[in-house]
Amino acid sequence: MKNQRRAPMLMATLWIFFTVFIPTDTQNANPISSFMQFLQEGTRQLDNEPPDQQYLLSEYDFIxxxxxxxxxxxxxRLTEIPEWKVLLVEAGNNExxxxxxxxLANHLQLTEANWRYKTKSSNKYCAGFENQQCNWPRGKVVGGSSVLNFMIYTRGAAPDYNNWEAxxxxxxxxxxxLPYFKKIENFNIPAHDNRQYHGRDGYLNVEHAPYRTTKGKAWVKGAQELGFKYNDHNGANPAGVSFLQLSMKNGTRHSSSRAYLHPINKRNNxxxxxxxxxxxxxxxDTKTKVIGVEFERRxxxxxxxxxxxxxxxxxxxxxxxLLMLSGIGPRDHLESLNIPVVKDLPVGYNLMDHIAAGGVQFMVQQQNVSLSTGYILNHLDLVFKWMRNHxxxxxxxGGCEALLFLDLKDKFNVTSWPDVELxxxxxxxxxxxxxHRNFGFDEQIFTNTYSPLGDKDAFMVFPMLMRPKSxxxxxxxxRNPKVHPTLIPNYFEYPEDLQKIVExxxxxxxxxxxxxxxKLGAKLYDVPIADCLKYGPFGSDAYFACQAQMFTFTIYHQSGTCKMGLESDPSTVVNHRLKVHGISKLRVIDASIMPEITSSHTNAPTYMIAEKGADMIKEDWGRKQ
Known part of the structure; x- marks a missing residue:
C-alpha cells in the first residue's frame, strides 16, 4: 500500500519535470505523449502485481x-491445484x-531491491576493489535476482546435466x-525456432534485444572471422558466438514476477x-519434521x-x-554459535560462481550512437523512443549484446563442452x-588506471570461467537472521581456474x-594497473593473471550451497527429489541445489529446477497431471 500511495506522487513529479524542463520539439520526438504512454504502462503493471495479503491464514498447504x-x-504451478492454499513469503517489495x-540493469544494484552482500576480504581476488571485497548483488524484491540481472537466458550444455545424473x-x-526448459519458454526468435529445442507455450518470453550497436555487430562478425561459428546457444550445443537471447518481452525486462505471477494475480488460493x-x-517435537515457519513483517x-x-x-x-539458523547445518559451526543442532549436514559448502576478469577495455573510433549516460542524456529522443515503442x-x-562460448582445448568445435565464455x-x-562504484572499484586504483579513457568510445569483454574447480x-x-552471513568464495583456489581466464x-x-x-579502429586499452607490473609487463600472462585477481567480477551466479545428491554422499544436503536429508516436509528448490554449476548463466537453469521441482511435489502428493 505504501508503494502504491507513492506511485501517483512519483508520476506527478515526473510529469512536471517533462512538461516544464523538456522542450516539446526535442529532436522531433513527442516527449509528453511518450511519457504518458510510459506512465500508463507502468500503471497497468502495478495493477497486475499480486496483492500484499493483509490477513494471513494460520495454516497453508504449502509455504x-x-x-x-x-x-x-x-x-x-502449485496453485494450479485449486484446493491447495499456498503462502509465498518475500523479504523485499514490488518490482x-x-x-x-x-x-538500467547496472543501476538496480543501488536500490533497496538488492541485499548488497559483500565477500570476506582477500588479496587473492577482488584485490582492486574497496576493502578487497567483491560486491555480490542479490535480488530482494518480488522476482528476486531476475529483476536485477542482465536478463541473459542460457541453458548450459547436455554434459552439465548428464554429469548431475552421473x-x-x-x-x-x-x-x-530439456522438456522443462521448453516448458518455461515462449520463444520468440524466428531464426532459431527449432521445436526440438524450443517451446512456444511457456510463461517466460525469450527474444533478442530489438537494437544492436555497430560495435556489437562488428564483434560478432570478428569472432566468426577468427573461426568461431554463429550458433543458437540454447540449441543442441551452446558453443559458438551469438547475440544474446534474453528474458525480455517487447524490449522490456520479463522477470519471474512478470512472467509467472502477473498472469495469476486473481487466484484466490x-x-x-x-x-x-x-x-x-x-x-x-521429534525435530524430524518441519511444520511451519516464523517470520517478521513490519x-x-x-x-x-x-x-x-x-x-x-x-x-x-x-x-x-535459513537452514543453519534453524539448526540444519555443520555441527561444529552451529555449536560455535550456540545454535541447537537439528540435523548435521554440509549446508553452506560447495559454493560456486562464475567469475570474470574485469577491466578488459578496448577503444574504438567515435561511433554515431553510444550507450553512455552522457550520450543518452544529450539525446533524450532515445529515451522517448523507448518509452513509446521499447x-x-x-x-x-546494461550494454550486454553478445557472447561466445568455447572449450579452450577445442575452441572452434561447436559440439564441445564450454569452459569459458566471453x-x-x-x-x-x-x-x-x-x-565503477556499482562494481566496487577502489576509487584511487580506478582513477589511476582508467581516468585516461576520458570520454573515448569503448567496449568491454568479460572473459568468464564457466566450470570452476574452486x-x-x-x-x-x-544467530541474528538480519546479520549478513560470511561469504568466502575461494576464487582461484585452483591455479588452472586463473589460467583459463588469462586464456x-x-x-x-x-x-x-x-x-x-x-574497421572500427579497435585497440586494447593499455594503460597498466600499476600494482600488476611487478608480476610482468603489460600483456604477459602474469600481468593478466594479476588483473583477474585485482578486478574479479562475479557474474551473479552463486550456486551449490545445498548440494543435491545421494544421502550416502557426505557432501550433499538434498536428494534427487530436492528433499532435505533426514527431515520430512522440507525441500530446497533453487540454484543452491546444483551439484556442479552449469556452463551457462544460471537463471534459465533455476527456472528449470523450479518447474521440475513443482512437478515432483505434485507427483509426491498424487496430483501430477
Whole structure:
C-alpha cells in the first residue's frame, strides 16, 4: 500500500519535470505523449502485481520462502491445484516499471531491491576493489535476482546435466530436463525456432534485444572471422558466438514476477506477503519434521503452519543461511554459535560462481550512437523512443549484446563442452560515472588506471570461467537472521581456474584484431594497473593473471550451497527429489541445489529446477497431471 500511495506522487513529479524542463520539439520526438504512454504502462503493471495479503491464514498447504526466480514458478504451478492454499513469503517489495528498462540493469544494484552482500576480504581476488571485497548483488524484491540481472537466458550444455545424473541424481540428465526448459519458454526468435529445442507455450518470453550497436555487430562478425561459428546457444550445443537471447518481452525486462505471477494475480488460493523475512523453521517435537515457519513483517512476528510442505527458494546465500539458523547445518559451526543442532549436514559448502576478469577495455573510433549516460542524456529522443515503442539503445540490457562460448582445448568445435565464455558489453568503464562504484572499484586504483579513457568510445569483454574447480562456503556470522552471513568464495583456489581466464583474455584480444574490428579502429586499452607490473609487463600472462585477481567480477551466479545428491554422499544436503536429508516436509528448490554449476548463466537453469521441482511435489502428493 505504501508503494502504491507513492506511485501517483512519483508520476506527478515526473510529469512536471517533462512538461516544464523538456522542450516539446526535442529532436522531433513527442516527449509528453511518450511519457504518458510510459506512465500508463507502468500503471497497468502495478495493477497486475499480486496483492500484499493483509490477513494471513494460520495454516497453508504449502509455504514457499522467497519470491525469486524459483519461488514465483512454484507459486504459480502449485496453485494450479485449486484446493491447495499456498503462502509465498518475500523479504523485499514490488518490482516497479522503472526496473524493467533494460539499459538500467547496472543501476538496480543501488536500490533497496538488492541485499548488497559483500565477500570476506582477500588479496587473492577482488584485490582492486574497496576493502578487497567483491560486491555480490542479490535480488530482494518480488522476482528476486531476475529483476536485477542482465536478463541473459542460457541453458548450459547436455554434459552439465548428464554429469548431475552421473553423480546419483536420477532424472536430472539432459533428456529429462530439456522438456522443462521448453516448458518455461515462449520463444520468440524466428531464426532459431527449432521445436526440438524450443517451446512456444511457456510463461517466460525469450527474444533478442530489438537494437544492436555497430560495435556489437562488428564483434560478432570478428569472432566468426577468427573461426568461431554463429550458433543458437540454447540449441543442441551452446558453443559458438551469438547475440544474446534474453528474458525480455517487447524490449522490456520479463522477470519471474512478470512472467509467472502477473498472469495469476486473481487466484484466490495464492497469498503473497511482502517485506516479510523468514527467521526460522518450526519443527515438530521429534525435530524430524518441519511444520511451519516464523517470520517478521513490519515489526510483527508471525508463526504460520504448513499442512504439506515448506519449500525454501531463497537462493544460494539465503537458503543455507535459513537452514543453519534453524539448526540444519555443520555441527561444529552451529555449536560455535550456540545454535541447537537439528540435523548435521554440509549446508553452506560447495559454493560456486562464475567469475570474470574485469577491466578488459578496448577503444574504438567515435561511433554515431553510444550507450553512455552522457550520450543518452544529450539525446533524450532515445529515451522517448523507448518509452513509446521499447526500441532503440535503451533496450540493450546494461550494454550486454553478445557472447561466445568455447572449450579452450577445442575452441572452434561447436559440439564441445564450454569452459569459458566471453561476454561483450558495448560500453566501457567510462560510459557511466556510477558504473565503477556499482562494481566496487577502489576509487584511487580506478582513477589511476582508467581516468585516461576520458570520454573515448569503448567496449568491454568479460572473459568468464564457466566450470570452476574452486569452491567456497557460506557461514553464519551471528544467530541474528538480519546479520549478513560470511561469504568466502575461494576464487582461484585452483591455479588452472586463473589460467583459463588469462586464456580468455587473449582470445578477446585476438577478436579485436580481426578485419571487422579493425574497421572500427579497435585497440586494447593499455594503460597498466600499476600494482600488476611487478608480476610482468603489460600483456604477459602474469600481468593478466594479476588483473583477474585485482578486478574479479562475479557474474551473479552463486550456486551449490545445498548440494543435491545421494544421502550416502557426505557432501550433499538434498536428494534427487530436492528433499532435505533426514527431515520430512522440507525441500530446497533453487540454484543452491546444483551439484556442479552449469556452463551457462544460471537463471534459465533455476527456472528449470523450479518447474521440475513443482512437478515432483505434485507427483509426491498424487496430483501430477
Amino acid at each position: 514457499v520462502i522467497g519470491a525469486g526466480t524459483a519461488g514465483c514458478v512454484l507459486a504459480n 516497479n516499471f522503472v526496473m524493467d528498462i533494460p539499459i 553423480l546419483g541424481n536420477e532424472g536430472w540428465g539432459w533428456n529429462e530436463v 495464492l497469498h503473497l506477503t511482502k517485506l516479510s523475512m523468514v527467521t526460522k523453521l518450526i519443527f515438530d 515489526g510483527k512476528r508471525y508463526k504460520i503452519l504448513a499442512k504439506k510442505e515448506v519449500i525454501i527458494s531463497a537462493g544460494a546465500i539465503n537458503s543455507p543461511q 526500441k532503440g539503445p535503451l533496450s540493450v540490457p 561476454l561483450f558489453i558495448s560500453g566501457g568503464l567510462n560510459s557511466d560515472p556510477l558504473l 569452491r567456497g562456503r557460506v557461514m553464519l556470522r551471528s 580468455g583474455i587473449k582470445i578477446a584480444i585476438e577478436i579485436s584484431r580481426q578485419p571487422s574490428m579493425k
